[in-house]
Amino acid sequence: MIQFQANKTLLTSSGRQEMEIAFEVEKGQLLTLYGPSGAGKTTILRILSGLTSISSGYIAVDGEVWYDPRKKINVPTQRRSIGFVFQDFGLFPHWSVYDNLRYALPKGEDPHLMHELIELMELGPLQHTRPIFLSGGQQQRVALARAIVRKPRLLLLDEPLSALDDDMRHRLQDYIERIRRHYDLTTVLVTHHLPEILRLADEVIWLDKGRIKLQGAPEKIFPGLANSPRAPRT
Amino acid sequence: MSRFFSFLCCCLSLALLSASPPRPNALVTDPHTAPLQEVLVAAAADLKFAMDSLVKAFSATSNDISIKLVYGSSGNFYEQISNDAPFDIFFSADLGYPQKLEQQHMTLAPIVPYGTGQLVLWSKNLDPSKEGMNTLLLSSVTHIAIANPAHAPYGQRAEESLKHYQLYDKVREKLVIGENISQAAQFASTGAADVGIIALSLALSPQLQKEGKYWLIPPATHQALKQGFVLLQHAKGNEGAEKFAAFIGSARARAILKYFGFGE
Amino acid sequence: MTDWQPLWLSFRLAFITTVLLLVISIPLAYWLAYSRWRGKAVIEALISLPMVLPPTVLGFYLLIALSPSHLVFTFTGLVIASLFYSLPFMVNPLISGFKSLPPALRESSYTLGKSGWTTLIKVLLPNIRPSLLTGIVLSFAHTIGEFGVVLMIGGNIPGRTRLASLAIYDEMESMNYAAASTYALILFTFSFSILLIVHLVNHHFSRPDPLS
Numbered sequence: 001m002i003q004f005q006a007n008k009t010l011l012t013s014s015g016r017q018e019m020e021i022a023f024e025v026e027k028g029q030l031l032t033l034y035g036p037s038g039a040g041k042t043t044i045l046r047i048l049s050g051l052t053s054i055s056s057g058y059i060a061v062d063g064e065v066w067y068d069p070r071k072k073i074n075v076p077t078q079r080r081s082i083g084f085v086f087q088d089f090g091l092f093p094h095w096s097v098y099d100n101l102r103y104a105l106p107k108g109e110d111p112h113l114m115h116e117l118i119e120l121m122e123l124g125p126l127q128h129t130r131p132i133f134l135s136g137g138q139q140q141r142v143a144l145a146r147a148i149v150r151k152p153r154l155l156l157l158d159e160p161l162s163a164l165d166d167d168m169r170h171r172l173q174d175y176i177e178r179i180r181r182h183y184d185l186t187t188v189l190v191t192h193h194l195p196e197i198l199r200l201a202d203e204v205i206w207l208d209k210g211r212i213k214l215q216g217a218p219e220k221i222f223p224g225l226a227n228s229p230r231a232p233r234t
Numbered sequence: 235m236s237r238f239f240s241f242l243c244c245c246l247s248l249a250l251l252s253a254s255p256p257r258p259n260a261l262v263t264d265p266h267t268a269p270l271q272e273v274l275v276a277a278a279a280d281l282k283f284a285m286d287s288l289v290k291a292f293s294a295t296s297n298d299i300s301i302k303l304v305y306g307s308s309g310n311f312y313e314q315i316s317n318d319a320p321f322d323i324f325f326s327a328d329l330g331y332p333q334k335l336e337q338q339h340m341t342l343a344p345i346v347p348y349g350t351g352q353l354v355l356w357s358k359n360l361d362p363s364k365e366g367m368n369t370l371l372l373s374s375v376t377h378i379a380i381a382n383p384a385h386a387p388y389g390q391r392a393e394e395s396l397k398h399y400q401l402y403d404k405v406r407e408k409l410v411i412g413e414n415i416s417q418a419a420q421f422a423s424t425g426a427a428d429v430g431i432i433a434l435s436l437a438l439s440p441q442l443q444k445e446g447k448y449w450l451i452p453p454a455t456h457q458a459l460k461q462g463f464v465l466l467q468h469a470k471g472n473e474g475a476e477k478f479a480a481f482i483g484s485a486r487a488r489a490i491l492k493y494f495g496f497g498e
Numbered sequence: 499m500t501d502w503q504p505l506w507l508s509f510r511l512a513f514i515t516t517v518l519l520l521v522i523s524i525p526l527a528y529w530l531a532y533s534r535w536r537g538k539a540v541i542e543a544l545i546s547l548p549m550v551l552p553p554t555v556l557g558f559y560l561l562i563a564l565s566p567s568h569l570v571f572t573f574t575g576l577v578i579a580s581l582f583y584s585l586p587f588m589v590n591p592l593i594s595g596f597k598s599l600p601p602a603l604r605e606s607s608y609t610l611g612k613s614g615w616t617t618l619i620k621v622l623l624p625n626i627r628p629s630l631l632t633g634i635v636l637s638f639a640h641t642i643g644e645f646g647v648v649l650m651i652g653g654n655i656p657g658r659t660r661l662a663s664l665a666i667y668d669e670m671e672s673m674n675y676a677a678a679s680t681y682a683l684i685l686f687t688f689s690f691s692i693l694l695i696v697h698l699v700n701h702h703f704s705r706p707d708p709l710s
Contacts, residue, residue: 051608076608077608079611083609084605084609086602086605089602090602090606092603092621092625094624094625103612103620103621279671282672302655302656302657303656304660306654317565318571319653320653416671416672420671420673423673441673442673
C-alpha cells in the first residue's frame with residue numbers, strides 16, 4: 001500500500017508549474033499515470049524512487065516511511081525497495097543479459113529467482129548476449145526482469161512499451177500482468193496507450209499541469225473504450 | 235573491471251618502485267662508503283669546451299668520481315644557489331657572484347680565480363677583423379647576438395663595450411638576446427645572427443674555429459671578466475669535490491684553461 | 499653515442515605522473531560531472547588553467563610554493579609540478595566521459611540498491627574506457643613534452659631533472675646538432691605513435707551498430 005503526497009515546483013517548457021499530488025495505491029494493484037507530456041508523470045515515478053527531490057510531502061510504502069520532512073526522513077534511492085524500468089531501459093552495455101541480472105541480485109541471495117525470471121521472460125537463449133545485440137522487445141524484457149530480480153515492493157514502469165509494435169506490445173503486457181500476479185507487485189505504470197490502460201490498470205490518475213484532473217477505474221475515466229478484452233480480477 | 239584495477243595496482247607499484255631505482259650513479263650522502271662519488275658542478279657557459287676537457291683530463295686520473303656538469307649563465311646560477319640548489323662547485327664568469335655567495339655564508343672555501351675572460355666578435359659569414367667594431371654597423375648585419383645582460387657577465391661586458399664605442403644606441407634594435415653566452419654563440423654559429431659578441435673561450439673551440447672568424451674586442455673597453463670558482467656548502471664532506479677543486483689548480487688544468495684563452 | 503638518461507627520466511616522470519593523476523582524477527571528475535554545487539565553475543576553471551597559462555607563470559608559482567620544502571631541483575618536485583601541469587588532460591576527458599553516459603545508467607544502478615562507489619567502479623568506469631584511455635595517453639604525452647616549467651624549477655641536473663626536452667635544448671646550445679636531432683626524432687616518433695594509437699582505438703570504440 002502506497003501513501004503518496006508531493007509538492008514541488010516544476011520547470012517545464014511553459015514556465016514554472018506547481019505540482020501538488022496526493023494518492024494512495026492498494027497493495028498488489030496497478031496504478032496508471034496518464035496525461036499530456038510535461039504533466040509530471042515521470043516526475044512522480046522519480047519522486048517515488050528518490051531520484052528527484054520535493055519541497056514537501058509524505059511517502060510511505062507498506063507502512064515504511066520513505067519521506068517525511070517533519071521527521072527529517074528521506075530514505076536514499078538505494079534503500080528503497082523499488083524496481084524501476086526507465087524509458088531508455090538503462091541496461092548496462094558492458095555486460096551480458098545474465099550479468100545485468102546478476103548485478104541486480106542482492107549479495108547472498110539465491111540465484112534461483114534469476115533463473116526463474118529468465119525462463120518466465122523467455123530470455124534463456126539470449127542470456128549471454130550483450131544488450132546492444134538485442135531487439136527493443138528483448139531489451140524491454142531484460143529491463144523488466146532486472147527490475148524485479150530483487151523482489152521489490154514497488155514496481156515503477158516509465159512508458160516501457162512505447163517503442164514497440166502492437167504484437168510485441170501485447171506480448172509484453174502479458175508478461176507484466178503475469179509478473180504482477182505471480183509476485184503480487186504493487187505497480188505504477190506511466191503510459192499513453194489507452195488499450196494498455198484498459199488491459200492492465202486497476203486505477204487511473206489523469207494528470208494535467210502537475211495536478212490530478214481525474215482519478216478512478218479505467219472504465220469510468222475512459223467510458224467510450226469499455227469494450228476491450230480485460231481479464232476479470234479474481 | 236577488476237582486471238583493470240589489478241593492472242592499475244601493478245602500475246602504481248611499478249611507479250613507486252621506480253621512484254627509487256637502484257642505480258649506480260645514485261646520489262649518496264656518505265661519499266666515503268659509496269663506490270662512485272658524485273660532484274655537481276655549475277659552470278658558466280663560457281667554459282663549455284674548456285670544462286669538458288678539464289673533466290676528461292680529471293677523470294683519466296680518478297675514475298671513481300663522477301663529475302656532473304650543468305652549464306648556464308652565472309647570474310642564474312647565483313639565484314639558484316641562493317635558493318639552495320644542490321651544487322657542489324660554482325664556476326662563475328664574474329667574481330661578483332661568488333663574492334655575494336660568500337657574504338651569504340654559502341661557500342665552503344675561499345674563492346679561487348682561474349683566469350680572465352675575453353670578448354670577441356664572431357661571425358660565420360663575415361670577417362670581423364676587417365672593420366672591427368664597425369662591422370656591427372654594416373647593412374648586411376641585421377642581427378647581433380649577445381648574452382642576456384641581466385644575468386650573464388659576458389652580456390654585461392658586451393653592453394659596456396658597445397657603449398664605449400658609442401655604438402649601443404645605433405645597434406640596439408639589432409640585438410638578439412641569448413639565455414647565456416653559449417646560446418648567443420649558437421645563434422651566431424647557425425648564421426641566425428650575422429655577428430655574435432661571444433666569449434673567446436667559445437670562439438677557440440674546434441667547432442667555432444671551423445665555422446667562422448673572430449676579432450678580439452680590446453679588453454680596455456669593458457670591465458675585466460675575472461673568473462673564479464668556489465666550493466659551496468653542499469660540498470661539505472664530498473671528497474670528490476675537493477679533489478676536483480684541487481685539480482683545477484694543477485699545471486695540467488692551467489694549461490687547458492690557457493689554451494681556451496683564459497689568460498691571467 | 500646517445501645518452502639515454504634524459505629519455506628514461508622523461509619516461510619515468512610521465513609514467514608516475516599519469517598513474518597518480520588517474521587516482522586523483524577519477525573522484526575529481528566524478529564529482530565535477532555529477533555535483534550540482536554552484537561553485538563548480540571556479541574549480542573547473544582552475545583545473546583547466548594549466549592548458550592556457552604560459553608555463554613560465556605556472557613555473558613561477560610552483561617555484562615560490564616548493565622552495566620552502568626544498569623540493570625545487572628534485573625529481574619529486576618535478577612530479578608535483580607535472581601533476582598540476584597535466585591535470586586538465588586527465589580530468590577533462592573523464593568529465594566528458596561521465597557526462598556522455600545516459601543518466602539512466604547511473605540511476606538504474608541506484609534503483610538496484612547499489613552505492614555510488616559500486617556504481618562508479620562497476621558501471622560507470624567500464625563504460626567510459628575510451629575517455630580513460632584518452633586521459634591516460636594525453637597526460638602521459640603532455641608530461642613528456644614539459645619544458646618551460648621544468649626549466650624553471652628543475653635546475654637541469656643530469657640524472658635527476660634533465661629531461662629529454664631540456665636535453666635537446668642543451669645539445670642545441672652546445673651546438674651538438676646531431677645529438678639534438680636524435681632526441682627530437684625519438685620524441686617526435688613517440689608522440690606521433692601514441693596519438694595514432696588513441697585515434698585508432700577511439701575509432702574502434704565508436705564503430706557503428708553491428709546490426710545496422
